[in-house]
């Protein structure tokens with residue numbers, strides 16, 4: 001069985017880990033020493049706190065509107081933009097979003113400062129908190145320009161270990177790899 005990792009998409013009843021390895025957190029439950037997903041969503045494995053949780057994505061509106069905060073996963077990074085799979089509308093984690101679920105962050109909306117290299121801001125698999133700029137476009141236009149928005153969980157692009165913050169950089173505790181992201185100020189503190 002493949003080991004579950006941050007960013008994996010799961011459905012209710014999917015096996016996540018054993019209780020010897022992890023503690024079930026939001027969106028997960030324990031049964032006979034095994035941890036399963038209680039909802040449909042994206043897995044967050046925190047190797048530091050040993051918590052495993054699932055960001056849920058369940059049925060029912062509301063529609064997105066300008067100013068909403070969403071949490072999603074970076075799917076693709078291009079020169080001018082990054083594509084985001086929107087998983088959760090913050091504050092309404094109990095409701096599924098109406099389709100489309102795809103968002104995009106344009107290079108001009110990544111940071112309050114000028115951004116040259118998109119690949120130093122995001123990588124596929126990163127979990128980001130972003131603000132909706134325009135929900136009437138498809139994909140939805142998002143921004144991470146602000147202290148409280150940006151990447152909240154990122155894994156090493158070499159070995160997939162969750163990266164640890166070191167000032168403005170990220171370092172892999174396993175292989176020592178040094179990486180950069182547009183970070184939210186509360187990177188890996190467990191909040192959506």
Ligand SMILES: [Zn+2]
Pocket residue numbers: 156157158159160161172173174175176177
């Ligand atoms: Zn690594």
